[in-house]
Amino acid sequence: MVTFPVVIESGSQARLCVSLYKPNETLSMNIHLVNNGLKIPLYKTEAKTGFHHCFCFQAPLVVGESVQKIKTVIKGRHFNVAEERKVLFKSYDNxxxxxxxxxxxxxxxxxxxxxxxxxxxxxxxxxxxxxxxxxxxxxxxxxxxxxxxxxxxxxxxxxxxxxxxxxxxxxxxxxxxxxxxxxxxxxKKYVLPKFDITLKVPQTQSVGEVGLKTEVCARYTYGQPVPGSTLVKVCRSPFDYVSVPGLVPLCSTKTAVMNETGCASIIFSTSAFLSSIFENSLQDSLLVNASVTEEGTDVVMTKSETISLTYEIGRVMFMAIPDFFTPGSALKGKALSLYVRVFRSTGSSTVTVSSVGETYQFVVNETN
Missing domain, CATH: 2.60.40.1930 (Macroglobulin (MG2) domain)
Incomplete structure (x- = not known):
């Protein structure tokens, strides 16, 4: 039995294995590679006992693909067999x-x-x-x-x-x-930026918050702070599909000098972005644009961020409330304020709970 790969790379070292099992007489074996009548000897031996042997031979150089045959001939005094099997030699592009x-x-x-x-x-x-x-x-x-x-x-x-x-x-x-x-x-004509800007703003801003805090920092690419000034503009724009006379974006602009760390903090009044007349026509988001001007060169770099505007001005969690109660009986429990900025330590808030035909009120302060 002769075994070898069906596809062999052109010019490579190909492996071929030969096995002979329990011959009854001395046999001669010849293996040739046959192509267009040309025979190239690959292996020749005589044996009177079984063996298994593997060896390598140099595959021929071909362009593209070439189908050739490996012919095996085994002869003895009383035994004679010949076998041909196809093999594909293929060249691979570099x-x-x-x-x-x-x-x-x-x-x-x-x-x-x-x-x-x-x-x-x-x-x-x-x-x-x-x-x-x-x-x-x-x-x-x-x-x-x-x-x-x-x-x-x-x-x-x-x-x-x-x-x-x-x-x-x-x-x-x-x-x-x-x-x-x-x-x-x-x-393409381009100029590498001399410094980078980071703009820190909250992801969400409640209308109950008094101020909107922004922080602008500028640093050179080698890490040193940038001297100069910053201009921050915050706008709340109308919806694109709304057209109402007198409706304009609500904007506020402030400037500040960068400190020794290359940063500047600016606080805007939240009320500047609220309108009792056009509230339903304005988007529930704030666009923050910050620019930093480098001192001495007047090079300007900009950065923008968007803040989601929410109308949630406070949150209360009820605690120790019974799962069931009898109508007409007193409902006792505690209400915990989760927003300290709304329920301040200097005052209290009243939470009203309505049931069927009845109204209950809780006074919430810093102690309860």
Whole structure:
């Protein structure tokens, strides 16, 4: 019995195993690889006892795919058998990659890139590229190299962009014969930010709150605080579908100087965003826009956040209330204020509970 893979990679070391079980006489075995009448010997032996043996042979180099045959012939004085089985030899394309040092370039900058080719086992190869091309966003060829080879498996090249290079997507292409691989990069005018802004605001704001606290901080990319000033604008806008005469966004704007830590805290009055006339036409959210102006350069950076506006001005939890009570009897229990900002220690609030035909009142203060 002869065993081998059905598909074998072109040029690889292929494994073939031979087994012979309890022969009754001395037998000779010959194994050949047959292709278009050409026979390549792979294995030859004589044996009078059983054996199992595996060995490797060099698979032929093919382009694409090639179906060939492995022929086994076993002969003896009284025994003679021949067998042919098909095997597919297949070549796998190498993998070529192009990598740039960054994805976006300003006009006039230099594009550094490298090209590497690996086999199907991801082993890098020394490769000669028939052509390497740079094309602009109009498919115009602005750079070209011919018959360039990798050095220590990697081809490294660069291309200096024109200071007036048009903005858009550019393409790098590497050719190996008729086979081509491409990689895009972008040319765009941009300026890296000098500093970052953080804007701290609550996620929700109750209309019962007296003030809305905001905090703006600005730091350079290396961590130092930014000297300067901040302008914070908070607006509550009408619904887009509402058109009422006299209805305008309710806005409040304040400025502050950044302290030594690069931060500034500003408190807005919540009542500035409430309207007794147009309340139902205004959105239940506040948009906070903060800008920081750097001292000495007047460089401005901005940040925005949205706050949900809620009408929940307080919450009470009833405790020690019986599950059942008799109509007409006194209902005793405790009410716990969960919002200290509404039920202050200097006063009290009355909670009214209505039942069928009857009304009960609880006085809630700091002691109960």
């Amino acid at each position: 993998l070529t990659f192009i990598q740039t040092d960054k994805p976006i370039y300003n006009p006039g900058q230099t594009v550094f890139f490298r090209v590497v080719t690996m086999d199907d086992n991801f082993v890098p190869l020394n490769q000669m590229y028939s052509m390497v091309v740079v094309e602009d966003n109009q498919n115009n060829r602005i750079g070209q190299w011919t018959n360039v080879s990798s050095s220590r498996w990697i081809l490294q090249l660069s291309h200096e962009l024109n200071p007036e290079a048009p903005q858009g997507m550019y393409t790098l292409m590497a050719f190996i014969g008729d086979w081509m691989v491409k990689w895009p990069f972008e040319v």
